[in-house]
Amino acid sequence: MNEITTVTDTISDDRFAAGCGFSDGAYKPISEVTISILDWGFNKSDVTYDVVHVWDGGFFRLTDHLDRFWNSMDGLRMSIPHSKDEVAEILTECIRRAGLRDSYVAMITTRGVPAPGMPRKPGLITNRFFAYALPWIDVIAKDVQERGAHLVIAKTQRIATEAVDPKIKNYHWGDLIRAQFEADDRGADTAVLLDADGFVTEGPGFNVFAILDGTVVSPDKGALEGITRKSVFELCDELGVPVEVRPLTAQELLDADEIFTATTAGGVMPASRIDGHIKGNDRPGPISAKLKERYWQKHDEGWHKTPIDY
Amino acid sequence: MNEITTVTDTISDDRFAAGCGFSDGAYKPISEVTISILDWGFNKSDVTYDVVHVWDGGFFRLTDHLDRFWNSMDGLRMSIPHSKDEVAEILTECIRRAGLRDSYVAMITTRGVPAPGMPRKPGLITNRFFAYALPWIDVIAKDVQERGAHLVIAKTQRIATEAVDPKIKNYHWGDLIRAQFEADDRGADTAVLLDADGFVTEGPGFNVFAILDGTVVSPDKGALEGITRKSVFELCDELGVPVEVRPLTAQELLDADEIFTATTAGGVMPASRIDGHIKGNDRPGPISAKLKERYWQKHDEGWHKTPIDY
Numbered sequence: 124m125n126e127i128t129t130v131t132d133t134i135s136d137d138r139f140a141a142g143c144g145f146s147d148g149a150y151k152p153i154s155e156v157t158i159s160i161l162d163w164g165f166n167k168s169d170v171t172y173d174v175v176h177v178w179d180g181g182f183f184r185l186t187d188h189l190d191r192f193w194n195s196m197d198g199l200r201m202s203i204p205h206s207k208d209e210v211a212e213i214l215t216e217c218i219r220r221a222g223l224r225d226s227y228v229a230m231i232t233t234r235g236v237p238a239p240g241m242p243r244k245p246g247l248i249t250n251r252f253f254a255y256a257l258p259w260i261d262v263i264a265k266d267v268q269e270r271g272a273h274l275v276i277a278k279t280q281r282i283a284t285e286a287v288d289p290k291i292k293n294y295h296w297g298d299l300i301r302a303q304f305e306a307d308d309r310g311a312d313t314a315v316l317l318d319a320d321g322f323v324t325e326g327p328g329f330n331v332f333a334i335l336d337g338t339v340v341s342p343d344k345g346a347l348e349g350i351t352r353k354s355v356f357e358l359c360d361e362l363g364v365p366v367e368v369r370p371l372t373a374q375e376l377l378d379a380d381e382i383f384t385a386t387t388a389g390g391v392m393p394a395s396r397i398d399g400h401i402k403g404n405d406r407p408g409p410i411s412a413k414l415k416e417r418y419w420q421k422h423d424e425g426w427h428k429t430p431i432d433y
Numbered sequence: 434m435n436e437i438t439t440v441t442d443t444i445s446d447d448r449f450a451a452g453c454g455f456s457d458g459a460y461k462p463i464s465e466v467t468i469s470i471l472d473w474g475f476n477k478s479d480v481t482y483d484v485v486h487v488w489d490g491g492f493f494r495l496t497d498h499l500d501r502f503w504n505s506m507d508g509l510r511m512s513i514p515h516s517k518d519e520v521a522e523i524l525t526e527c528i529r530r531a532g533l534r535d536s537y538v539a540m541i542t543t544r545g546v547p548a549p550g551m552p553r554k555p556g557l558i559t560n561r562f563f564a565y566a567l568p569w570i571d572v573i574a575k576d577v578q579e580r581g582a583h584l585v586i587a588k589t590q591r592i593a594t595e596a597v598d599p600k601i602k603n604y605h606w607g608d609l610i611r612a613q614f615e616a617d618d619r620g621a622d623t624a625v626l627l628d629a630d631g632f633v634t635e636g637p638g639f640n641v642f643a644i645l646d647g648t649v650v651s652p653d654k655g656a657l658e659g660i661t662r663k664s665v666f667e668l669c670d671e672l673g674v675p676v677e678v679r680p681l682t683a684q685e686l687l688d689a690d691e692i693f694t695a696t697t698a699g700g701v702m703p704a705s706r707i708d709g710h711i712k713g714n715d716r717p718g719p720i721s722a723k724l725k726e727r728y729w730q731k732h733d734e735g736w737h738k739t740p741i742d743y
Contacts, residue, residue: 144470157469245614304556307555
């Protein structure tokens with residue numbers, strides 16, 4: 124399910140083969156989509172974004188992503204001169220020009236570039252909108268998908284909710300990158316971060332789930348309200364698997380029967396090891412594997428799909 | 434002392450009047466210095482930087498800034514194909530081309546753009562270097578400089594040291610922007626942030642100092658080891674003012690005899706109000722004002738100055 128499918132039509136264009144972006148009112152090859160070094164979106168990471176995936180010619184949960192993007196902008200007091208429908212049309216045009224049936228599609232709003240001498244007040248700056256569609260590439264390598272991810276619990280703490288609200292999608296990845304280096308140093312694939320009280324939050328780009336006595340448990344705070352996480356809860360409901368959203372301790376994660384992660388860029392991803400603890404015969408656990416399988420099966424059945432008019 | 438002085442010579446060029454930048458081996462007008470939207474320096478804020486100021490034709494504490502920049506890169510496991518001397522020369526050339534005698538000069542290293550399909554390991558990505566020189570513009574308006582800044586203590590917490598190390602200069606300003614909005618909403622100029630334990634850390638781009646019974650007190654953790662802060666300590670030594678670097682509570686700040694802030698982009702900046710508490714007749718306090726005066730006097734005397742060969 125992970126190859127890149129390219130449709131050839133009158134609009135798609137080789138210049139867009141690596142992806143198509145949009146900024147300043149124009150569509151351009153992804154390599155030409157750039158941001159000023161003086162935009163606060165870069166030099167203060169004063170920016171929000173969302174990413175929706177396109178699968179077999181259709182958006183997955185487009186409305187959920189647009190709604191979350193607007194909530195994120197509201198949270199940062201940003202606005203753009205486009206409606207949700209217009210943003211959907213811009214994303215669609217990026218996908219069309221890149222000729223993609225499977226894609227990773229981003230929408231971004233930055234604070235913008237203050238005029239020289241302008242008072243340092245973020246509310247005065249005109250915000251800027253960017254978008255792009257890239258060919259779908261699995262963030263997680265095939266062999267890792269088969270054996271299950273190897274996780275570590277990072278010493279680096281997740282940025283606290285009281286400092287930066289994780290429910291507003293943001294690019295503050297300093298802690299996540301530091302945790303990823305910890306994982307790399309320890310020969311693992313990726314890391315899970317705890318909050319200051321020792322509760323599980325999330326990892327670099329994904330939500331975390333433990334399966335304890337047949338119940339799927341996911342943290343109630345300190346993590347993004349992931350849309351793939353929401354999809355997982357729907358799948359659990361369908362499969363009759365109970366779900367608890369509550370504080371999850373590091374020890375519970377270490378002792379869990381199964382662990383899996385969820386992200387737009389990859390979907391449901393079972394783990395098989397954490398801090399050297401080996402889960403379910405060193406392979407993805409049965410409930411995790413079932414959730415992953417149903418996640419993609421239901422894509423094929425048109426679940427939450429908005430077909431693209433190419 | 435705050436006007437912009439432009440020298441006209443054979444190198445300076447009108448295209449560079451708004452500033453000159455450097456990226457990908459070339460000098461360019463500041464408006465053309467851009468970063469790919471796919472660079473992790475943008476979309477994961479995986480970036481470090483430093484800013485040095487140029488005053489009356491000379492860098493201020495250039496070596497300190499270069500050393501700190503290199504320490505920041507080491508901390509993030511980044512490297513660039515330039516020596517410190519080469520970076521100094523690039524910065525100098527930006528200043529020359531922009532024809533500036535007073536300037537705000539930045540050096541930046543981003544993680545870079547991963548190759549498509551590359552494993553998500555930050556250590557594999559080739560880092561990128563950027564630099565620019567902008568005309569000196571006071572971040573703090575003249576009237577605020579005269580009356581003293583009005584501060585609030587923000588409800589937003591500073592990002593914890595255990596998540597993102599403030600000693601590595603970073604663009605994680607989500608908390609600082611949120612705090613700046615709190616200040617704007619409350620009619621103040623800017624904000625001071627506390628850590629999770631209620632101790633004073635820093636504000637948006639500046640270190641904080643309280644004067645308590647004639648002693649200058651500045652937080653020992655949770656804040657950048659500012660180079661202007663270091664300069665303040667040297668000035669205190671010269672003026673015979675005792676200094677303590679130790680935990681500082683919010684209540685101590687509210688009760689302080691004087692408060693001031695320090696930043697490369699503006700120097701020493703006295704405050705006259707905090708959360709409605711009025712300090713020293715609603716004007717900059719005498720020790721703060723003296724430190725500010727000496728800070729600029731000593732600039733004129735060539736303190737820590739590296740003259741630029743225009």
